[in-house]
Amino acid sequence: MIVQVSESKAALEASIKQMEQVTNPGGNFAxxxxxxxRAVRGVQAVTEDRDPNGNLNKQGGYTATVYLASTLVDQESVFGRDLVDKGTEAGGAIEVYKTIDDAEARNTYLAAFDGGVLSSGSHSVVGTVVIRTSDELTASQQAKLEAAIRNALARLE
Known part of the structure; x- marks a missing residue:
């Protein structure tokens, strides 16, 4: 019984630490x-000077966004001079929000485009983070990349 309580306590403490990590983390953390x-070959953070959507640190907007290039996407076929220009299409993005409600609202917004011509790939929420993957990836590649990102963000060190 004591062993079970100790294991449960350790699992709860780890879960709390993981949630803290994915609650409004900085771009450098991401x-x-x-x-x-393995599937990432480059990353670039949005800055106030390089913010294609103009939502960085604005009410309801993201507090950080990091775009990533995937080794599974032909970067020559994606328009743009760098990852911020190429956006999610290059592989994916990690969008960080101040609150869970803001992240969920963004995810709901993205879901409105699923399956249509404007679909931008897969997306999911973990904490206050929206993990996005490129529509250029197959469904199984999206799922693997999304899981790898989620695991990397939640990994305890």
């Missing part, structure tokens, strides 16, 4: 966590 993933 970059550090995903830059060495």
């Amino acid at each position: 970059i550090d966590r995903v830059k060495d993933l």
Whole structure:
């Protein structure tokens, strides 16, 4: 019985730490966590000077966004001079929001385009983070990349 309580306590403490990691983390945290993933060959953060959507640090907007290039996407076929220009199409993105409600609202917005001509790939929420993958990837590639990003963000060190 004591062993079960100790294991449950350790699992709860780990879960709390993981939730803290994915609750409004900085862009540098996201970059550090995903830059060495096997399917990632480059990352670039949005800045106030380079913000294609103009929502960085605005009410309801993201507090950080990191675009990533996937080794599974032909980068020559994606328009743009760098990852911020290429956007999610190059492989994916990690969008960080201040609150869970903001992240869920963004995910709901993206879901409105699923299956249509404007679909931008897969998307899911973990904490206050929206993980997005490119529509250029197959469904199984999207699922694997999304899981790898989620695991990297939640990994305890």
